[in-house]
Amino acid sequence: MISARILLMLTVVLSPAWADEAPPDARPGGIAAIEVGSATDPRPDVRFGDDRVLVYRDGEHWMAAVGLPLDSEVGNSELVVDGAPISFQVNEHAYREQRLTVSSSYVDLSDEALERIGRERVVLDNALGNWREQDLDSISLAAPVDGRRSSSFGLRRFFNDQPRSPHKGMDIAAVEGTPILAPRDGIVTTTGDFYFNGNTVIVDHGQGLVTMYCHLSEIGVEFGQRVTTGETLGAVGATGRVTGPHLHFGVYLNGTPVDPAIVLETD
DSSP: OOOHHHHHHHTOOOOGGGGTSOOTTOSTTSEEEEEEEETTSOOOOEEETTEEOEEEEETTEEEEEEEOOTTOOSEEEEEEETTEEEEEEEOOOOOOEEEEOOOHHHHSOOHHHHHHHHHHHHHHHHHHTOOOOOOOSOOOBOOSSOSOBOOOTTOEEEETTEEOOOOOSEEEOOOTTOEEEOSSSEEEEEEEEETTTEEEEEEEOSTTOEEEEEEESEEOOOTTOEEOTTOEEEEOBOOSSOSSOBEEEEEEETTEEEOGGGTBOOO
16 A cells, blocks of 8 residues: 555646645655646656656656755756746755764775776666666555665765765665565666675666665576566675665666655555
């Protein structure tokens, strides 16, 4: 069952008032769900900046699901629908900060490690920003694993007072070896062992909706494999730069990490 919050997000109707109001969950790191046309017409082409935007059929309407970057400016923003601009408002939202004192080896990386991280970043960015044509009727996702879900998305960490990038996913606590299940149909576009992420799987669900699974103890799928909802992708582990077993679950729209809590189905 989808939460009331998501139902509200998925049924929002565009009107001229969007110039003065913000769509539900339209905040940095969130999703602006905006009606962009009648479903009796062809699916419109929607752009946010230079990026294509996912458009799904919701009853009688086409809905655009715009992933908003964590560094989005609060206030007026704009997307382009078949060449015509539409304005909407981005809400203010404050994320938590955490300051930790850790070993210098955790912060100061070798040149070799930095070179590896740079190479891996290209691979990850290409997969997370991929666009594949696919008809969709929602952006909801089943839970990939049962467990306590952290609210750490957007958390800004400071290691020894050195700032790090905000956390771009949700950590789900689970016992090592717990199966990780595909939250909806898709195609595996990346697998591998990465410096920070450890054993990783990335699944493309179409139109820029991409999910990522990190720190796996084992990978159970191959590059290019088609997976269906509920199919095993791998198992929870503690590989990469972590202190214990858990699943780092990331959700991306138009190449942008968004808070998985917005689209995860609830029991």
